[in-house]
Amino acid sequence: xxxxxxxxxxxxxxxxxxRKVEVNGTAKMQGDVSCERCEVNGSAHVGGRMDVTEKFExxxxxxxxxxxxxxxFEVNGLCDVxxxxxxxxxxEIAGMxxxxxxxxxxxxHVGGRARVGGPIEADRICVTGSVECRALxxxxxxxxxxxxxxxxxxxxxxxxxxxxxxxxxxxxxxxEVEVIEGDRIExxxxxxxxxxxxxxxxxxxxxxxxxxxxxxxxxxxxxxxGESVQL
Amino acid sequence: xxxxxISKKELLDITGISYGQLYRWKRKKLIPEEWFxxxxxxxxxxxxxxxxxxxxxxxxxxxxxEDVPLDELAKRLSPDGIDVERTGADLVRLGIASPPALRLYxxxxxxxxxxxFREIVCAHLVHEAIASGQVSLDEARxxxxxxxxxxTMFRDMQVRLDLVRKLGVGIWLARAPNAEVVIDPQxxxxxxxxxxxxxxxxxxxxxxxx
Numbered sequence: 431x432x433x434x435x436x437x438x439x440x441x442x443x444x445x446x447x448x449r450k451v452e453v454n455g456t457a458k459m460q461g462d463v464s465c466e467r468c469e470v471n472g473s474a475h476v477g478g479r480m481d482v483t484e485k486f487e488x489x490x491x492x493x494x495x496x497x498x499x500x501x502x503f504e505v506n507g508l509c510d511v512x513x514x515x516x517x518x519x520x521x522e523i524a525g526m527x528x529x530x531x532x533x534x535x536x537x538x539h540v541g542g543r544a545r546v547g548g549p550i551e552a553d554r555i556c557v558t559g560s561v562e563c564r565a566l567x568x569x570x571x572x573x574x575x576x577x578x579x580x581x582x583x584x585x586x587x588x589x590x591x592x593x594x595x596x597x598x599x600x601x602x603x604x605x606e607v608e609v610i611e612g613d614r615i616e617x618x619x620x621x622x623x624x625x626x627x628x629x630x631x632x633x634x635x636x637x638x639x640x641x642x643x644x645x646x647x648x649x650x651x652x653x654x655x656g657e658s659v660q661l
Numbered sequence: 662x663x664x665x666x667i668s669k670k671e672l673l674d675i676t677g678i679s680y681g682q683l684y685r686w687k688r689k690k691l692i693p694e695e696w697f698x699x700x701x702x703x704x705x706x707x708x709x710x711x712x713x714x715x716x717x718x719x720x721x722x723x724x725x726x727e728d729v730p731l732d733e734l735a736k737r738l739s740p741d742g743i744d745v746e747r748t749g750a751d752l753v754r755l756g757i758a759s760p761p762a763l764r765l766y767x768x769x770x771x772x773x774x775x776x777x778f779r780e781i782v783c784a785h786l787v788h789e790a791i792a793s794g795q796v797s798l799d800e801a802r803x804x805x806x807x808x809x810x811x812x813t814m815f816r817d818m819q820v821r822l823d824l825v826r827k828l829g830v831g832i833w834l835a836r837a838p839n840a841e842v843v844i845d846p847q848x849x850x851x852x853x854x855x856x857x858x859x860x861x862x863x864x865x866x867x868x869x870x871x
Contacts, residue, residue, distance in 0.1 A: 551688045568688050570681065588681030608706075613681040623705060628679065640704070661670065 432465070437472070445478060453490070462496065470507075479513075488525070503535070505542070514548065521552075523559070532565070550582075558595065572612075576603035576619055587612040594619050594635065604635065664711035664838060664855070666698065672710055676719045690735040691722050693857075695819040698839050711838065717861055740818045740860045743778040745867050752776070752784060755866055762788035765798065769805045778867075783808045785863060786822065786854050795851045796824055800831045808856075811835035818860050824852040 434450045435443075437457040445461025451468040462478035469487045479496035480486065486500040488509045497513030503521045514531040515521065521535035525542045532548030538555045549565040558575045561567075563582040574580065574592035579601050590612050594603045606621045615627040619635035626642040634651035641647055641658040649655055673679065686692050696718075698709045718738070725734055737743070749767065752758040758766070758781075766784045767773060776784060787804055790796040796804075804822070811820050815835065823834045827848035836842055838855055 568684050570685060586680065586684035586687070588679075588685070611680045611684070613679045626680070 435465075437474075445476075468500075497531070538569075574605055576605060579604050579606065581606045583608055585610040585612070589614040590617060592617040592620055593633075664714065664858075666709040666839075667712040667715065669708045669710070672715060672719075675716070676723075678719060678723075686722060686731075689731045691731065691738055692718060693817050693819055695816070695837060714857060714861065740778065740782070743864065743867075745778045745781070746775045747781060747867070748775055749773075749784075752781060757781065757863065757866060758784040758788040759792065761798070762791055762801070765791075765802050766805065769802065778863075779812065781867070782818070782856065782860055782863060785859060786856070789854055789859070790824070790852055793852050797831070800824060800833075803831075804833060807833040807835065812856075815856075818856045820856050822854045822856060823850045825849070826851045 432447045432449045435448045435452070437453045438455045440456045442458045443460065445459050445463050448463070448465040451463070451465045453470045453472050453474045455472045457472070457474045459475065460477040462481070463476050464481035466482070467484045468480070468482045469489070470492050471489045473491045476492070476494045476496070480494050480498045482500040485502040485504065486498065488505045489507050491508045492510070494511045494513070498511050498515045500517050502519045503515065503517045505523045505525045505527045507525045509526070510528045512530040515529050515533045517535035519536045521533065521538045523540045523542050523544045527544045529544070529546045529548070532551065533544070533546050534551045536553055538550060538552045540557045540559045540561050542559045545562045547564050550563050550567045552569045554571045555567065555569040556573045557580060558577065560578045561580045561582060566584045566586060567582045568586045570588045572585065572587045572590040575595040576592055577595040582605070585607055590610060592605050604619045604621055605617070608622065609624045609626070610620070610622055611626045613628045615625060615629070616631040617636060618633035620632070621637045623639045624642070625632070625638050628643065628645045630641055630643045630646070631648045632638060632641070632650065632653040632655060634653065636653040636655070638654070639656040641655055642661050643658065644661055647658050647660070669683070673683070687694070687697070692715070696710050696715055699706055700709055721738065722734065729737070747755070749758070749763045753760060753763060762784055765787055773780065783805060786808060787801050790801045790804055791798065807822065811822065812818055815837065819838060820835050821838045823836070824831050825834050825844050825848050827845055831851060834842070838857065844850070
């Protein structure tokens, strides 16, 4: 029968299986940790993997050397994971998250900042903050409310909409991407080399080298397009 | 003997599927990551696929997607998810492995009475090797540990096995199907087998569908 673990002061532990883990102080866990729920309000370092059946909530600072697997994931503070992040349901990043490899979840919501070294995969991705992804962002529905700069290498989706958020940050809000491919693409403020889709609508602030569309293409406002080809 | 490639655009045109579907199926692991081959073309980076494998896979997905949840379908399509067992005699009857091939397999695994899918693939490859007339019995025998090792290294059996021979000595080589490999000019590839293609063929034979 696994027990609860509560860390208030400073503790160094080996790792292990727990029921509820709550860190209000500073915890250094040297191995793999598995538990039902985890809440970090202070600071925690996990030397191995982190496996949480239900919710993993980071309000303070967490670093994980291995990968994270959780039912749900919420980062209000800071989280740095060297490996992958695999979440069953919702991954909510209101603070800042740095993920060395990929992020996979049912739904991803980035209100703060996320930097992901590998692919981001979800059914639905909603960004109201900023995202940096070095690989493919792959989801059915993708929605960006652009605040500041987001950079994604490639996007593949069913639908994507981007619009410039109100009350923008210091830098000009924009999404920089090499290629977007999807069924329905309706975007503003996107800087891209290629956009390919069935229906493509480019609005204000778009700069795209080449558009390939199957059904319809519309250029609105100040959108600049190098060439557009119907396939 | 390398796979003929097809571009993403051609794939969408021929199969009638959309970008959204292709990306969703990739995400759900219905289409192996290894089949997405990036090449530079004059319009930039493009993605290509092994033609026969992808067309066959898309057909299978289209056929089953209404009846089977995508996660379940992914399991069935992956070689590890195929829950099939056959005796040696069944394999001979189905034309999957010849008696000599089976004998070699049984020498390596004396306790095997009933073979699981992974083992069936192995026995079949040994059969193909012998049947080609280019592989000696001893070399075919060595294919068995080679296969078993390489499937632990290559996900979903996406691997090509080559027999490289120089001055009468053969060595097995396992590589990603579309990997560029340069061998000693004095050596030659006596036999080559694409395991993933063999898996697709076997699935059809074992599941009784043409």
